[in-house]
Amino acid sequence: MLAALLALLTPSAIALSDGKMNLLLVHVKKRITTFVGIDRYGGMVIVRLQELFRMIQYKKISGNLEEEDSGNFRREKYNTGLLGMKQHFNLGKKIRKLYVDTGFLGKRYSSAEIYVRSTDYNRTIISALSNMIGMYGWNHGASRKGLDYPDVEGWPEAYVPIAVHTIDRRKDYEISSPGCPRRNKLQEIALESEEAKALLKSPKVVNLFKELTLRCGEEVDANNFWRIRDILFIEQIHANEILRKENEWFSDSLFNEMTYVDLRISRLLHGTFERPVVVNELDIGREIQKVRGGTLFNKISTQMDMKLDCLNNTHKPKCKWINGLKYFVFSAHDFTLNNFFSILNLTNSEVVLPDGYPGYAAAAFIELWVNSTDNRPYFKVR
Known part of the structure; x- marks a missing residue:
């Protein structure tokens, strides 16, 4: 099914539709007989923001920027803030307009129609809850007191609770990123490619890593560089004035340079090369894409086969x-969307911002359609 789905997702395949098309399923990836959706969590606030930055500055974290001193701090560095909740609430209202108001999904929530799956992080779970409130949890006039939500004093008006399912993040190979020795080895090979060497050994990147190593007090390399860029990106959203006041070395030009380098490294680690990299007859780029995104892709294609x-x-x-299921949602991460886009070669998708990253609350929709004339299935990505 994997190869067939890849073929059917081409524009030429979609253009072959004669006759009436019936939507069966939608998958959303946070990211139609059924539709699958994948979406990214909303805008975040770093917990104990300034402490994190000081920890970087004063060498209170390990060289790989992973093992923070505080156990609680390590488990949840980021939380979805008010901005992220608002983003996903608004996205939920747009999804309601797209699939509920057009009659594909019921106007009232049905657990038989909708299934929500999140990674086991506060930010993705809260994003999923906020998204579902935007779809069904506000006073849109369809939900009924005493049927869809309790008729009891103090209950939020028209709020319909919707379950968000998750599994242990250490075992979530579909939409999270637990340890994988094969993936690690493939990415090591990717960083040893001629394309990677040309980037990482260029004077501009060497000097950038040296400067950040000096500023952070720990060695910065291709594997941990993204964390620093991520922290600085979020600080600019929530504490920009403090960031620039306390760190006069930081500038827009420096951050733009970091973003460019981070994007180039990210593409390499996601298996996207300018030219194929082949080692021992293995296409390293394709192998990385399969390891990073193959399990999710198989999940989606298996559900569509079953439908x-x-x-x-x-x-x-x-x-x-599966008969009643119409909407399957994954609430996940930017790398989840990147994995999906890479395996479909959709690196220039509209949900990717100019700097190359899926924006907060970005979503991709994979729709399964059946043509009523030839009875053949077709797929559409929104």
């Missing part, structure tokens, strides 16, 4: 769950 099979076999026990 199509159950169209004519509704009596099968396995079809009971």
Whole structure:
């Protein structure tokens, strides 16, 4: 199904649709018989923001910027703030307009139609909850007191609770990023490629890493560089004045340079090369894409296979769950979207900002359609 889905996602395949098209499923990736959606968490606030930056400055964290002193701090550096909640609430309202107001999904929430899956992080779970409130948890006139939510004093008006499912992040190979020795080895090979060497050994990048090593008090390299850029990006959103007042060395030009380098490194680590890198007859770029995004891609294609099979076999026990399902949501991370875009070669997708990163609350929708004339399935990515 994987190869077939890749082929069917091309514009030429979509253009072959004759006759009436029926939407069956939507997958959303946070990111139609069914549709799958994948979305990224909303804008974040770093917990104990200034402490984190001081820890970097005064050598209170380890060289790989991973093992913070505080256990709680290490588990959740980032939380979705008010901005992120607002972003996902507004995204939920847009999704309601797209799929509810057009009649694909019911005007009232149904657990048989919708399934929400999140990684096990506060920011992705809160983003998913905020998104569902935007779809069904406000007074849009359809939800009924006493049926969809309790008729009890103090209950928020028209709020319909919607379950968000998750699993242990250490075992979540679909939409999170637990340890993977094969992925690590492939990425090591990627960073040893001629393209990577040309980038990392260029005077501009060497000097950039030296300056950041001096400022942070720890060695900065291609593997931990993104963390510093990430921290500075969020500080500019939530504490820009303090950031620039306390760190006169920081400037827009420096950050723009960091963003460019980080994007180039990210593409290499996601298997996107200017020219194929082949080692021992293995296409390293394609192998990285499969390791990083293959499990999620297989999950989506398996569900769509099941949905199509159950169209004519509704009596099968396995079809009971999938028959009613129309909307499957993943609430995940920027790298989840990047993994998905890379495996489809959609690096210039509209949900990617000019600097190359999926924006906060960005989403991709994968729709499964069936043509009523030739009875063939087609796929569409929004």
